[in-house]
Amino acid sequence: MMPILLIPLLPLLGFLIVGIFWPFFKGKGHLIALPLVTISWAIATMEFFKSFTAPPSLTLVYDWIRSGNLDVGISLQYDHLAAIMLFMVTTVAMLVHLYTIGYMHGDSGYDRFFAYISLFTFSMIMLVLSDNLVEMFIFWEAVGLCSYLLIVHWYERRPSWLAANKAFIMNRVGDFGFLLGIFLIYDTFGSVRFAEIFPAMASHLHETVNISAAFGGNWHVPVLDVIALLLFLGAVGKSAQIPLHPWLPDAMEGPTPISALIHAATMVTAGVFMIARMNPLYNAAPFALHVVAWTGAITAIVAATIALTQPDIKKIVAYSTMSQLGYMVMVCGLGGYGAGIFHLLTHGAFKALLFLGAGSVIHSLSGEQDVFRMGGLRKYIGLTFATMLIGSLALSGIPPFAGYYSKDLILVTAYQQGPLGQMLWLIGVLTAALTAFYTFRLLFLVFGGKERFHSEAHGHAVHPHESPLTMTIPLIVLAIGAIFAGWAGEHYGILNYLAQELPLPQVHEGAGGLSENALKGISVAVGFLGIIGAWVLYGKESAVPGALAKNLSFFYRISLHKWYFDELYDAVFVRPSFIIGRLFWQELDKGVIDGIVNGVGSFFRGSGVVMRKLQSGQIQNYAMVMGIGAFGLLAFYLVFNRL
Amino acid sequence: MVPLSWYVALSAMMFVTGLVGVLIRRNIVVVLLCIEIMLNAVNINFVAFSDYLHLIDGQIFVFFVITVAAAEVAIGLGIIISLFRLKESVNMDDYNLLKL
Numbered sequence: 001m002m003p004i005l006l007i008p009l010l011p012l013l014g015f016l017i018v019g020i021f022w023p024f025f026k027g028k029g030h031l032i033a034l035p036l037v038t039i040s041w042a043i044a045t046m047e048f049f050k051s052f053t054a055p056p057s058l059t060l061v062y063d064w065i066r067s068g069n070l071d072v073g074i075s076l077q078y079d080h081l082a083a084i085m086l087f088m089v090t091t092v093a094m095l096v097h098l099y100t101i102g103y104m105h106g107d108s109g110y111d112r113f114f115a116y117i118s119l120f121t122f123s124m125i126m127l128v129l130s131d132n133l134v135e136m137f138i139f140w141e142a143v144g145l146c147s148y149l150l151i152v153h154w155y156e157r158r159p160s161w162l163a164a165n166k167a168f169i170m171n172r173v174g175d176f177g178f179l180l181g182i183f184l185i186y187d188t189f190g191s192v193r194f195a196e197i198f199p200a201m202a203s204h205l206h207e208t209v210n211i212s213a214a215f216g217g218n219w220h221v222p223v224l225d226v227i228a229l230l231l232f233l234g235a236v237g238k239s240a241q242i243p244l245h246p247w248l249p250d251a252m253e254g255p256t257p258i259s260a261l262i263h264a265a266t267m268v269t270a271g272v273f274m275i276a277r278m279n280p281l282y283n284a285a286p287f288a289l290h291v292v293a294w295t296g297a298i299t300a301i302v303a304a305t306i307a308l309t310q311p312d313i314k315k316i317v318a319y320s321t322m323s324q325l326g327y328m329v330m331v332c333g334l335g336g337y338g339a340g341i342f343h344l345l346t347h348g349a350f351k352a353l354l355f356l357g358a359g360s361v362i363h364s365l366s367g368e369q370d371v372f373r374m375g376g377l378r379k380y381i382g383l384t385f386a387t388m389l390i391g392s393l394a395l396s397g398i399p400p401f402a403g404y405y406s407k408d409l410i411l412v413t414a415y416q417q418g419p420l421g422q423m424l425w426l427i428g429v430l431t432a433a434l435t436a437f438y439t440f441r442l443l444f445l446v447f448g449g450k451e452r453f454h455s456e457a458h459g460h461a462v463h464p465h466e467s468p469l470t471m472t473i474p475l476i477v478l479a480i481g482a483i484f485a486g487w488a489g490e491h492y493g494i495l496n497y498l499a500q501e502l503p504l505p506q507v508h509e510g511a512g513g514l515s516e517n518a519l520k521g522i523s524v525a526v527g528f529l530g531i532i533g534a535w536v537l538y539g540k541e542s543a544v545p546g547a548l549a550k551n552l553s554f555f556y557r558i559s560l561h562k563w564y565f566d567e568l569y570d571a572v573f574v575r576p577s578f579i580i581g582r583l584f585w586q587e588l589d590k591g592v593i594d595g596i597v598n599g600v601g602s603f604f605r606g607s608g609v610v611m612r613k614l615q616s617g618q619i620q621n622y623a624m625v626m627g628i629g630a631f632g633l634l635a636f637y638l639v640f641n642r643l
Numbered sequence: 644m645v646p647l648s649w650y651v652a653l654s655a656m657m658f659v660t661g662l663v664g665v666l667i668r669r670n671i672v673v674v675l676l677c678i679e680i681m682l683n684a685v686n687i688n689f690v691a692f693s694d695y696l697h698l699i700d701g702q703i704f705v706f707f708v709i710t711v712a713a714a715e716v717a718i719g720l721g722i723i724i725s726l727f728r729l730k731e732s733v734n735m736d737d738y739n740l741l742k743l
Contacts, residue, residue, distance in 0.1 A: 617739040620674075624666050 003043045004059060004078050007086060008129065010040040011093070011121040019115035029111035033118045034097045040121070041090040051083040056500070058131060058195075065134075069190050077131035077194070081341065081501040084494070085128040085273060088348045089266050091481075093121040095474035096261040099356055102470035103257055103363060109153055116153075117261065120146035124266050128273065132193040133182045136274070140178065140238065143267045144171045150262060151254035163250040170247040174237015181230030184209070188223050198280040205284055228281055228288030231274065232295075239271030239325045241299045246565050248322055252314040256359030259314060264321045264355050265348040272328040272344050276337040279502055283335065293333025293420070297427045300326030302563060304434035308441070309549075309559040312369050313358045316442050320395060321351055323431060327410050330428065334421050335505035336413035338495040343406035346489065349481035350394035350402055356478065357388035360471055361446055364464040365453055371442060376451035380464035385447045387475040392443050394482040396436035397527045404527075405486030407432065408520050409495075415519055416507045425519075432523050436530025444538040650691030657684035671726070671733045675719050682712050 014036035018029045025032075056079035065072040097117060104110050123142035130136035144167075152164035182192060188204055189197050201224070208220040235241070240248035251263050262268070275282060275292065282289055300323045307319035324347050328340040362369055364381050378385045394401035397408065411432070414425040453464070466472070495504060514522070537545050549556040561567070657680055664677030686705045693701030723733070730737045 618736065619738070620666055620735060627662060627666060 003047060004057065004076050004129075005061065007040050007044050007047070007090065008076075008122050008125040010036040010043075011118045011125065014118035015115050015122060018111055018118065022111040022115060025111040027106070027110050029114035030097065030101045033114040034094075034101070037090070037094050037097050037118065037121060040125075041094040044086045044090040047078070048083045048087040051078070051080060052497070056080070070186070070192070072132055072134045072192060074126075074135055075131040076129040078129065079501055080497055081273075081276065082128050084341070084345060084498070086125060088345050089124050089128060090121070092261055092265040092348055092352045092478075093117070093124070095352070095477055096257045096356070099260075099359070099471050099474040100255075100257045102468040103359055104255060105468075107255075113150070113153060113255070116146055116149050117257070120150070120262060120267070124270070127270055131195065133185060134192050136277075137175075137178060137182060140234070140270060140274075141175065143262070143270060144168065144175070144238070147171075147251070147258075147262050147267055150258040151251050153255050153258070154253075157253070159250075160253045163247070163253040167247040167251050170244050171237045174234045174244050177230045177233025177237075178235075181227050181234065184223065184227045184230060188227065194277070201280050201284045222285070222287070224281060224285040225287045228278075228285035229291060231278060231281075232288060232292055235271030235274050235329070236295065237271075238274075239268050239329060240322050241271070241295050241326065241329055242302055243565070245299065245303070245322055246562070246569065249315050249318040249562070252312070252318050256314065256355060256362060259318070260352045260355035260359070263318065264351040268321065268325060269328070269344045269348065272325065272332060272340055275329065275332045276341050276502055279332075279337045282332070283503070289333050289335070290420070291333070293330050293424055296326045296328070296330030296333055297424045298326070299323070300330060300431045301427050301434070304431045304438065305559050306562045307438040308434060309556060311372055313361065313371050313374075313442060313446065314355070314369060316371070316438060317351070317354050317358055320354075320435060320439065321347075323435060324351065324395075327407065327428065327431070330424055331410040331413055334414055334417045334424065336410065336417075337502040338498045338504060339406070339409040339413045341498060341502065342489050342494050343410055345494075346394070346402035346406040346482075346485045349478055349485045350391045353387060353391040353475060353478035353482050354395065356471070356475055357384050357391060360384040360467045360475065361388075363467050363471065368453060371445040373453050374446045375449045375453070376447070377464055378447040381466045383466060383472050384475065387472075387479040388447075389443065390479045390482050392439045394486070395439050396531060397432055397523055398436075398531075399524060400483070400487055402482050402484070402486035402489075404524065405490045408523050409490075411523050412516055412519050413505055415514070417505065422513070429523060429526055433526040433530040433533075436527040437534045438530075440531045440534035441538050444534060448539060449541060647691060647695045650687060654684045654688040654691070657681070657687065669735050671723050671735050671738070674735065675716065675723065678719075679712060679716065682708055 011033075014033040017032050018025060022029065056077070058078070059076040060073045061076060062074040064074050097114070100113065100117065104113055107113065120143060123139045123146055127136060127139035127143060130139065148164050148168045151167055152161050154160045185197060186192055188207065188209075189200050191197060191200075204224060205222075207223045209223040209226055210218060210220050211226060212219040233244075237244045248263060248268065252259050254263075282292065303319045303323035303326060307316050307323065310316045310319060324343070328343050328347070331337075331343070332340040360381065361374065361377065361384060364377070364384070365374065368374065390401065394403040397403045399405075411425055411428050414421045414428055417424075536542075537548075558564070661677045661679075661681030661684060664680065665674050668674055668677065686708055689701040689705045689708070693699065693705075726738060727733055
């Protein structure tokens with residue numbers, strides 16, 4: 001029991017020490033934060049290996065709310081799903097802590113940064129260990145808060161806080177749905193604990209809820225579908241699925257370690273994790289599952305098309321993250337929760353690797369992020385190149401790297417789910433080709449070809465340099481993960497391990513068509529096809545990409561402008577909000593509210609000006625008034641004989 | 644025998660003289676004198692009614708009034724002197740300290 005409690009507690013301790021006493025650390029915050037996270041990782045690893053034989057455990061840490069039949073505790077539910085997630089989360093968190101020492105060296109907010117990533121690690125661990133929806137929601141919000149705080153790390157820069165606000169507000173939209181989903185669950189099941197909700201699922205299968213009751217309507221829909229969709233809205237926000245995705249690429253304004261830890265490996269996968277955790281609910285809500293699957297598939301392909309043309313190295317990787325999250329969500333929507341979690345884990349390794357590698361590239365060029373101002377870096381930063389090559393191969397799904405196993409599992413699972421699955425499989429295969437293409441486009445532009453960074457606008461010569469050991473060690477460790485994680489997962493039977501919580505999807509009999517090996521062959525083939533395409537277009541200097549962009553300018557513009565989502569939201573939500581805000585500000589607030597307040601003020605001020613005349617300060621005036629008053633009263637008495 | 648109404652009329656005339664003096668004169672010393680005139684008008688009234696009603700109380704009261712008037716004049720003159728030192732004027736219009 002105790003060791004599991006220590007896993008979240010140690011990063012929390014690190015946050016408290018570094019966060020409260022940060023002025024005393026003066027750039028030494030890692031001395032506290034890193035060892036604590038490392039111990040936490042060691043415990044998580046030990047517990048993970050023990051979990052193969054040990055039964056799942058449930059520890060109540062704190063009995064938080066007990067009111068009527070509402071029973072919310074802060075508990076640690078340690079089962080196979082949590083164990084393997086914790087292993088991944090703490091590993092990446094530890095490596096990112098280490099990487100940060102080199103990457104953020106000399107930054108004015110160095111210790112603050114360590115405090116926040118420790119807080120994030122704590123929140124993410126608690127999110128994974130939650131045993132009820134309220135606890136999950138709290139830490140769901142906490143990781144969102146940490147994401148905000150870390151995106152806005154360089155708060156003097158306007159793009160940083162704009163991106164941070166965008167991330168926070170977009171997540172708020174999703175969290176609204178999540179919260180409503182929790183309310184509806186409590187209303188339906190009378191409990192928010194997983195252990196009580198899941199067994200009761202069958203008895204609510206045919207229950208309906210009138211969703212237009214507020215408008216006097218009478219529109220009954222299955223309650224489980226509504227709950228599942230509302231919770232999924234939260235996942236859409238957190239995991240950057242269409243339509244709540246634009247915050248994720250913008251979040252790349254934050255420091256690169258954050259992009260790797262929060263916006264690639266852990267936090268954005270919380271949505272997928274939540275769907276997997278709630279799988280009995282989703283399995284009982286067929287309509288919601290269709291929505292989930294389609295959302296994931298559309299996100300996967302749209303993000304992949306956007307990544308084709310982006311010039312910013314981190315945005316390319318960000319869109320590939322979005323696309324891979326789309327895969328995970330899609331396969332969850334087809335019932336393959338285990339495959340989704342498997343891809344989540346391998347993706348955590350190779351995407352963190354790609355981000356940290358991108359950070360190393362940016363670091364070596366002193367902050368340059370435009371891939372068209374890089375090139376030929378292979379000579380200078382060989383280690384970064386080697387590790388990023390491994391990460392790219394893993395992302396492209398080339399055997400024997402990690403992405404091959406998990407992505408193929410997703411595609412095979414999809415294909416076996418009947419006609420819908422095969423349609424989504426086709427989208428997935430197309431996305432896989434695009435993924436391989438844009439990944440290697442990035443690789444060729446950054447590491448191959450001519451050196452284009454000399455002609456940059458800064459005016460001074462640039463000398464690319466390999467990053468310090470603290471940054472390269474995480475790259476090497478993650479590269480090992482990117483090579484072996486997939487093989488290990490398949491070899492040790494991750495699906496059977498996870499089957500304790502995540503039931504295996506049923507193979508749709510009679511789907512016919514291609515065998516499993518043929519499917520694997522196809523996805524590897526499209527991966528190679530994408531790489532060859534990238535080599536042809538970007539392997540050496542050629543005029544083909546420019547000519548393609550000109551001839552297909554319609555598609556090129558759509559891709560470059562990210563399908564105009566930002567412009568659409570700007571026109572539909574942002575501008576009207578500003579107009580309404582301005583209306584309330586100028587007319588209601590300044591006109592009516594200020595009018596009343598200022599009116600009261602100026603009334604008394606005006607009457608004061610008039611009344612002030614009476615107060616001449618001349619005693620004789622006062623005496624005169626007194627005398628007239630006395631005579632007046634006397635005269636009144638004498639005339640009317642009464643007072 | 645002088646009738647009571649004459650005393651009362653004399654008292655009323657003196658009182659009004661004093662009151663008007665207080666209200667219209669600008670010299671603070673004259674104003675103080677006018678207050679004395681008003682007090683003495685009241686004294687005449689007291690004495691007249693004391694005689695008329697054969698009650699000694701009115702005359703005792705007059706002694707009190709004279710005593711208080713003496714004290715009041717002493718304090719009043721003291722105030723006037725320090726006001727004069729402050730403002731170098733005996734004109735009441737210059738004493739506008741109550742006004743901001």
